[in-house]
Structure formats: structure tokens, C-alpha cells
Amino acid sequence: MKMSRLYMPTLREVPSEAVVESHKLLLRAGMIRGLANGLFAYLPLGLKVFKKIENIIREEMDGIGCLEFKPPFVVPGEVWQESGRWDSMGPELLRFKNRLDQNLILSPTAEEAFTSILKNELASYKQYPISVYQINTKYRDEIRPRYGLMRAREFTMKDAYSYHTNQESLDETYLEFEKAYIEIFKRCGLKVIRVKADSGAMGGSGSQEFMVESAVGDDTLLLCSKCGYSANEEKAVCAEDAEIGSATDEKVCEVATPNMKTIDDVSTFLNMDSKHFIKTLIYSVKGSEVLEKDEQLIAVCIRGDLEVNEAKLKSELKAADLELASDEAVEKATGTVIGFIGPVGLNKDIPIIADKTVTKLHEAITGGLKKDVHLKNVEPNRDFSPTYVFDIRTVKAEDKCESCGTPLYTKKGNELGHIFKLGNKYTKSMKMNYLDEQGKQGVPLMGCYGIGLDRLLASIVEEHYDENGILWPMSVAPYKVAIVPIKYQDTMKEVADEIYNELKARGVEVLLDDRKERTGVKFKDMDLIGIPIRLVIGDKNLPNIEFKLRSEKDAKLIAKEEICDAVIKAIAEKENC
Ligand SMILES: [Zn+2]
Numbered sequence: 001m002k003m004s005r006l007y008m009p010t011l012r013e014v015p016s017e018a019v020v021e022s023h024k025l026l027l028r029a030g031m032i033r034g035l036a037n038g039l040f041a042y043l044p045l046g047l048k049v050f051k052k053i054e055n056i057i058r059e060e061m062d063g064i065g066c067l068e069f070k071p072p073f074v075v076p077g078e079v080w081q082e083s084g085r086w087d088s089m090g091p092e093l094l095r096f097k098n099r100l101d102q103n104l105i106l107s108p109t110a111e112e113a114f115t116s117i118l119k120n121e122l123a124s125y126k127q128y129p130i131s132v133y134q135i136n137t138k139y140r141d142e143i144r145p146r147y148g149l150m151r152a153r154e155f156t157m158k159d160a161y162s163y164h165t166n167q168e169s170l171d172e173t174y175l176e177f178e179k180a181y182i183e184i185f186k187r188c189g190l191k192v193i194r195v196k197a198d199s200g201a202m203g204g205s206g207s208q209e210f211m212v213e214s215a216v217g218d219d220t221l222l223l224c225s226k227c228g229y230s231a232n233e234e235k236a237v238c239a240e241d242a243e244i245g246s247a248t249d250e251k252v253c254e255v256a257t258p259n260m261k262t263i264d265d266v267s268t269f270l271n272m273d274s275k276h277f278i279k280t281l282i283y284s285v286k287g288s289e290v291l292e293k294d295e296q297l298i299a300v301c302i303r304g305d306l307e308v309n310e311a312k313l314k315s316e317l318k319a320a321d322l323e324l325a326s327d328e329a330v331e332k333a334t335g336t337v338i339g340f341i342g343p344v345g346l347n348k349d350i351p352i353i354a355d356k357t358v359t360k361l362h363e364a365i366t367g368g369l370k371k372d373v374h375l376k377n378v379e380p381n382r383d384f385s386p387t388y389v390f391d392i393r394t395v396k397a398e399d400k401c402e403s404c405g406t407p408l409y410t411k412k413g414n415e416l417g418h419i420f421k422l423g424n425k426y427t428k429s430m431k432m433n434y435l436d437e438q439g440k441q442g443v444p445l446m447g448c449y450g451i452g453l454d455r456l457l458a459s460i461v462e463e464h465y466d467e468n469g470i471l472w473p474m475s476v477a478p479y480k481v482a483i484v485p486i487k488y489q490d491t492m493k494e495v496a497d498e499i500y501n502e503l504k505a506r507g508v509e510v511l512l513d514d515r516k517e518r519t520g521v522k523f524k525d526m527d528l529i530g531i532p533i534r535l536v537i538g539d540k541n542l543p544n545i546e547f548k549l550r551s552e553k554d555a556k557l558i559a560k561e562e563i564c565d566a567v568i569k570a571i572a573e574k575e576n577c
Pocket residue numbers: 224225226227228229401402403404405406
């Protein structure tokens with residue numbers, strides 16, 4: 001490609017709407033443009049990178065025998081009604097009607113679409129297992145799209161689904177996807193952190209996220225440097241702490257704590273570390289299978305220096321939703337104001353959910369269920385009995401690894417992909433059946449496997465850039481070589497054309513800067529758009545040519561006759577790292 005023919009509107013200034021490096025650089029390099037908040041267009045250079053990524057993913061999916069489909073992006077609402085997600089999914093699901101008053105949605109994911117397409121024809125066990133995928137547009141009506149391609153409204157996803165007649169077959173396919181995913185991210189030049197949804201102690205995992213470290217990551221990861229434990233904060237666990245205080249025979253007694261509503265206040269006043277406190281929060285819980293109530297207030301107790309992890313609490317209670325109860329609801333249910341709530345003598349209609357740490361406390365301090373009063377010498381299980389004890393603490397840096405005891409550390413991350421054993425959730429609700437060997441009806445098991453392409457592309461930029469621009473890994477670079485003649489005229493033009501034609505003939509994607517620009521401008525552009533190899537053709541050096549890798553500071557001179565071989569060798573060396 002000759003630069004004079006290319007549409008590459010580079011920008012010198014950083015666009016004000018961009019806050020993350022990938023967004024800034026992709027705009028500056030003329031690779032993407034925003035059409036509206038969360039809606040982006042890929043320009044020719046950006047699209048070339050996008051297609052490289054798409055091809056890597058396609059090759060790896062085809063490599064494990066996954067079959068590519070192209071379902072529509074617009075899906076009838078009725079298939080989402082069958083699965084139940086028409087009602088359960090929030091406003092991110094864009095629902096609309098056509099002129100015939102039929103419900104439609106824009107696909108944010110396609111469990112329903114694929115299951116609906118396949119269910120009538122996969123009638124015999126002989127047709128299983130089968131894995132299918134698409135690389136297709138998705139839409140999520142995000143309330144606040146941000147960080148450029150990292151969280152857009154419209155995006156492209158590779159989503160795959162597998163169908164099985166038994167668990168072993170699902171486990172096997174899941175492992176094949178795991179391997180393929182590791183290969184995809186490696187080929188894209190990304191270091192991923194694999195986060196299993198449950199801890200290693202439980203054996204086989206049913207779900208795994210592939211995360212990439214990011215300062216603006218949506219997720220917090222807890223990691224162990226020694227044994228490799230990794231978990232999303234939402235699910236992270238840690239080793240249990242030692243008992244705090246010693247069992248006491250002393251009775252509970254009241255202490256006056258006028259206007260001291262926070263643990264900090266009382267802790268300073270009594271000169272006791274917050275670890276000796278039991279913090280009590282009143283939550284309103286909806287649709288809990290454990291509590292068997294549509295709506296229920298609960299008291300959640302946790303050691304004073306810790307925070308309640310609502311995701312863990314929600315999952316332990318198998319609840320549809322939960323939130324802190326309003327001040328009014330708390331006062332009505334407990335007879336006192338927030339700041340003085342405690343489990344001792346609490347209204348029996350309010351179940352007490354205690355974190356494990358609470359059961360390890362002695363001589364604890366709690367709210368006294370009276371304004372301006374706290375209680376001392378509280379012994380859990382003597383002075384109050386938790387209805388349930390769960391692990392519901394938020395694990396923090398420096399908490400100890402459950403497996404090996406090493407202090408954990410945290411990183412911010414973004415999810416690039418996930419693989420997930422769905423079981424029969426969709427196949428059952430959507431009435432997908434097959435006949436087994438004995439002629440008995442069975443419901444297939446399902447797995448799903450996703451990768452967001454735009455976020456993957458942005459993440460590559462986040463991991464590969466310097467102060468001058470992007471450094472594309474060879475595998476996804478829009479062009480592998482840039483030829484920059486100091487001036488595109490006379491001998492320099494002849495040599496540039498000769499090398500350009502030879503490289504093209506040998507199958508190398510090459511860009512020739514034939515513009516009438518100053519050399520400095522040409523160099524700046526090439527650095528910004530991140531072409532891995534730069535060849536500079538100048539009068540002074542001829543018949544030698546300057547060869548420079550974008551990732552290295554120094555250039556070297558190579559004789560004109562050897563330059564194409566040197567380029568092809570460098571590409572081969574860099575292609576897989
Ligand atoms: Zn560990």
C-alpha cells in the first residue's frame with residue numbers, strides 16, 4: 001500500500017474525550033473514530049488489525065473443530081421469552097418492536113439464538129457433541145459506555161456454544177476451549193491472568209475468566225505470588241484468621257457512647273482496635289432460595305475491620321437481589337438508629353447472617369440496640385446465635401492465601417474472555433431434547449465461550465505502546481514493514497519501489513511512504529501507527545539501507561541486496577512472540 005492512497009487521518013493532539021491510552025492512541029493513529037458515545041467506526045488501518053485478530057480467533061476455533069455460523073444480529077423476542085431472559089435481563093438488553101408489532105432484540109449474547117436454531121435438528125445422541133460459533137456484532141445498551149473500545153455499546157464478539165449428552169464430553173470440550181484461548185491470547189501478544197471462578201480446592205472449575213491487567217479495569221483480582229491462586233474480588237477467599245480476644249465469663253455490659261455512630265469513633269473512645277468489634281448491617285434481600293422469602297430483612301454481622309462482600313452474600317443466600325435497608329426500615333425493625341445496631345437481643349424476625357470471622361471473636365463490642373449505647377464482653381454463640389455462618393468478607397491485599405498462606409496482592413483487570421459450563425439452564429428452559437441410545441429422552445448440557453474482539457484489540461494497545469505511539473506485535477500489525485525514502489525521487493524512489501515490489505511479491509504486507517512530507521513527519525507517523533519494521537532509504541547510506549525495529553532504539557545498515565531476506569527473517573522471528 002502506498003501512503004498517498006491510504007486514508008490515515010493521524011492527530012498530533014490527544015483528543016479530549018479519551019482518557020485511556022488505547023482510546024487516545026487509536027484515535028491519534030487514525031484507526032478508529034467515534035460516531036456517538038459507545039459507537040465506533042474502524043478506519044482502514046484499524047480494520048486491518050481487527051481482521052488479523054479475527055483470523056487468529058477463527059483459526060484457533062476451526063482448529064478445535066468448532067463450526068462457524070452466521071446468525072442474525074436481530075433476534076425475535078420470543079426466544080428470549082422462552083429462556084426467561086426477556087424478563088430477567090436489565091435495560092442493557094435493547095428491546096424494540098417492528099412494524100408488525102413483533103418483539104425483537106439486538107443480541108448481546110446468543111445462547112437463545114443458537115439453541116433455537118439447533119434444537120429441532122439435534123434429535124439423536126449420535127449428533128452430539130457439537131460446538132458452534134460466530135464472530136458477530138453484539139449490542140449492550142450500556143448506561144455509561146467509556147474507555148473507547150474497552151466498553152462500547154456496539155461491539156464484536158466471538159461467542160461459541162457447545163452441546164453434549166454427558167458431563168465428561170462437556171469437560172473435554174471445555175478443556176479444548178481453554179487451550180485454544182491460551183493460544184489466542186499468546187498469539188495476540190497478550191499476557192492474560194486466568195481467574196477460576198471457584199478455588200482450586202474444589203477440583204474442576206466450571207468457569208474461567210481470562211483477564212488482562214489494566215489500570216482502568218472493571219474487576220479487582222486477588223493473586224498469590226507463590227501458588228498462583230487467582231480470583232475475582234467478587235469470589236475471592238482467604239485463609240481464616242486466628243481467634244481474637246479470649247473467651248470470657250463476664251456478662252455483657254453496656255457502655256455509654258454518646259453520638260458515636262462509627263466503629264472508628266467507638267474504637268478511639270474505648271482505645272480498642274476495630275478488630276474487636278462486630279459490625280452489624282441490615283440488608284433487604286429479595287428472592288432468596290435459602291431464606292425462602294420473597295422479601296426479608298436480615299442482619300449481617302462481620303468483624304469491625306472488614307467489609308461485607310455483597311456478591312458473596314448474594315450468592316450464599318441464592319438471592320435475586322439485595323441492598324442495604326433504608327434508615328427508616330432499619331429503625332422500624334430494630335427500634336434504634338444506624339450506628340447502634342447489634343445482634344444481641346435483636347428482633348427474632350430478623351435472621352442473623354454472620355461472617356466466619358465473627359465466630360472467632362471473644363469479648364467483642366457491638367451496638368447496644370439503644371441510642372448512644374454499645375455492649376462489651378459479647379460472646380458469639382452465647383449472647384446471640386447466628387442463623388447462618390458464611391464466608392462473606394471482602395478479601396483485601398495482605399489477607400493470606402487460603403492454599404499456601406502467602407499474603408495476597410491485588411491488580412485491576414479487564415475481562416477479555418470467559419469459558420463457562422452452563423449445564424442445562426438454556427436447553428431445559430427452551431425444551432431442547434435428544435433421544436439417547438436406549439431411546440430415552442435427555443436434555444443436552446451446554447457450554448459457552450466468549451471473547452470480545454474490540455476490547456482485545458484495545459488491550460493489545462494498552463500493553464504495547466511507548467511515548468511515540470503504538471508498538472503492534474508482528475502477528476496483528478496492520479502492515480509489517482514501512483519503507484520510508486527520505487525523498488521519494490531519483491535513486492531513492494527507484495530503490496524504494498524496487499524493495500516495495502519485491503516484498504509485495506514475496507507476500508509481505510508493506511507500506512511505502514511516497515508522500516511529499518518532511519522526514520520527521522514521516523517518522524512520527526510510522527512510530528504512531530506502530531509498524532514493526534522500518535526501512536529508511538537515504539542518499540547518504542545507499543547502497544545500504546537503514547533497518548530499524550519499532551521496539552528497538554538503534555537502527556542498523558543492511559546492504560540493499562540482503563534487505564528483503566533480512567525483513568522476512570525478522571518477521572518470522574517476531575511472528576510468534
Ligand atoms: Zn497461595
